[in-house]
Amino acid sequence: MVKKCQFMIFGATGDLTYKKLLPAIFSLYKEGELCDKFKLILIGRRSLTLEDYLKDLDVEVTKQLAFHNFKDHLTYHQMDFSKQEDYEALNHYLSKENWVFYLATAPRFFEVISSHLDHYGYLDESAGFRRIVFEKPFGINFSDAKKINKHISKILDESQIFRIDHxxxxxxxxxxxxxxxxxxxxxxxxxxxxxxxxxxxxxxxxxxxxxxxxxxxxxxxxxxxxxxxxxxxxxxxxxxxxxxxxxxxxxxxxxxxxxxxxxxxxxxxxxxxxxxxxxxxxxxxxxxxxxxxxxxxxxxxxxxxxxxxxxxxxxxxxxxxxxxxxxxxxxxxxxxxxxxxxxxxxxxxxxxxxxxxxxxxxxxxxxxxxxxxxxxDEPSAYGRLLLDVILGDKSLFAxxxxxxxxxxxxxxxxxxxxxxxxxxxxxxxxxxxxxxxxxxxxx
Ligand SMILES: NC(=O)c1ccc[n+]([C@@H]2O[C@H](COP(=O)([O-])OP(=O)(O)OC[C@H]3O[C@@H](n4cnc5c(N)ncnc54)[C@H](OP(=O)(O)O)[C@@H]3O)[C@@H](O)[C@H]2O)c1
The missing domain is CATH 3.30.360.10 (Dihydrodipicolinate Reductase; domain 2)
Known part of the structure; x- marks a missing residue:
């Protein structure tokens, strides 16, 4: 098992994070499948406390969060994807460890988020892996997908890119x-x-x-x-x-x-x-x-x-x-x-x-x-794929x-x-x- 791994989800107030990602990560945590020390930074556009953020979770999941102390690993962070200066504050979390950045966003944000992460040196792998998961759809048509791919290939090695199809x-x-x-x-x-x-x-x-x-x-x-x-x-x-x-x-x-x-x-x-x-x-x-x-x-x-x-x-x-x-x-x-x-x-x-x-x-x-x-409690499709990202296994990615x-x-x-x-x-x-x-x- 990878000992230390941290997640940063961009688009954490979205439907995907609430319904699929957070329950999948919680389930991995509960089953002891996640890294020993793990942190999850939930990034949203709205100004919320963690308590406010968690109010929108399914009631059953919320009850479990408290029971297993899962909440202690979570932080809610507010920012705007398109403002470069907002990324500076992320440095506060980005310890010299392994990080998975999950872009649970529309594809129009893929270039801007990866560029800003790169600008501040957050994609540098000298102190641990830095991997980005790009949610599907990867682009909105062929030319858009090609443009995104060209862009991310300039700043990331292919081993850092995970194009997910759950x-x-x-x-x-x-x-x-x-x-x-x-x-x-x-x-x-x-x-x-x-x-x-x-x-x-x-x-x-x-x-x-x-x-x-x-x-x-x-x-x-x-x-x-x-x-x-x-x-x-x-x-x-x-x-x-x-x-x-x-x-x-x-x-x-x-x-x-x-x-x-x-x-x-x-x-x-x-x-x-x-x-x-x-x-x-x-x-x-x-x-x-x-x-x-x-x-x-x-x-x-x-x-x-x-x-x-x-x-x-x-x-x-x-x-x-x-x-x-x-x-x-x-x-x-x-x-x-x-x-x-x-x-x-x-x-x-x-x-x-x-x-x-x-x-x-x-x-x-x-x-x-x-x-x-x-x-x-076997991992869901998202859980299985998140584990693969941590392990660097790209078999189930496109x-x-x-x-x-x-x-x-x-x-x-x-x-x-x-x-x-x-x-x-x-x-x-x-x-x-x-x-x-x-x-x-x-x-
Ligand atoms: N939902 C699913 O089941 C599902 C399944 C497979 C794939 N997907 C794909 O996953 C992606 C996200 O889906 P979703 O359903 O979660 O979408 P969504 O509900 O619209 O959520 C998008 C997220 O991005 C945030 N956001 C948008 N603009 C922002 C900005 N400028 N700065 C900071 N945050 C910003 C939103 O914040 P606010 O809440 O403040 O608007 C929200 O957290 C989409 O491409 C979708 O196709 C979704």
């Missing part, structure tokens, strides 16, 4: 490669001749809530497809390297992201009432739903559709990958279902004899529940090459994106539409 820290996302690598019967069938198509779904029940200000400038394509969904496509379709070394995995994923070809049958939707959400422009055409077919343009996956579907205010909250194997006869197709959330597991749908005297076939499910095997290629694909889609269709909240409105477009071939 989906990569999820158990079942990590399990995609391992399931492929360590099950010969799966990997031997992992090509266009055996697989008909892939379906990747991230469905959310909630609307934009208090994140409309951010979401309206982004939409489902940039918020979910550019990062989480393209990463899943890459993990499903990349060639398995001989060893699962981080750099090699990143390289293989990056090759796939360059080969992503977007087909023109795009479905874009916006839920009814979205325009009334606080922070949404009155005439906004931002999509809260997107479904699309992409292909991976190589020999292994020639003409194999990857159907991606994601949206807000849909009927259910879940994320999963369904691998549809080619159908041999009139019986149901075989499916491999990788459940990402809320259930974590793998299901295999096979055809088997019905019990009794006849030879009738039934489509049955073999069900592996991954979450059932968890012991204790390389610039990956980000560059995925933005290229998104920029192309933005150009052909139609106006959104309006859908009723929590409905199945899109299903018939997608069937018409050739999805769900065997239903």
């Amino acid at each position: 989906y990569l820290g999820k158990e079942m996302i990590q399990n995609i490669l391992l399931t492929r690598a360590y099950n010969s019967f799966i990997e031997m069938l992992w090509h266009k001749d055996a697989i008909d198509y892939f379906e990747i779904v991230i469905s959310e029940e909630s609307g934009v809530h208090n994140r409309a200000g951010y979401y309206d400038g982004s939409g489902a394509l940039k918020d979910m497809v550019q990062n989480h969904m393209f990463q899943i496509v890459a993990l499903l379709s990349m060639d398995l390297p001989e060893s699962l070394i981080p750099e090699v995995i990143q390289e293989e994923k990056s090759k796939i992201l360059k080969q992503i070809k977007v087909m023109h049958n795009l479905v874009v939707g916006q839920y009814q009432g979205y325009l009334d959400e606080k922070g949404v422009k009155a005439d906004s055409e931002t999509e809260t739903f997107v479904a699309m077919e992409v292909h991976v343009d190589n020999r292994r996956w020639k003409d194999t559709p990857f159907y991606l579907k994601t949206g807000k205010a849909l009927k259910d909250k879940y994320a999963q990958v369904v691998v549809h194997f080619k159908k041999m006869s009139s019986v149901s197709e075989n499916l491999l279902i990788i459940q990402i959330q809320p259930d974590e597991g793998i299901k295999l749908k096979i055809n088997s004899k019905k019990p009794g005297v006849s030879n009738e076939i039934d489509n049955v499910t073999m069900d592996y529940c991954h979450s059932c095997l968890k012991y204790g 390389s610039w090459d990956e980000i560059e290629s995925s933005w290229h694909a998104i920029d192309k889609i933005e150009k052909i994106k139609p106006q959104p269709l309006i859908y009723e909240k929590h409905s199945d409105w899109h299903e018939n539409l997608l069937i018409k477009k050739g999805w769900y071939k065997y239903d």
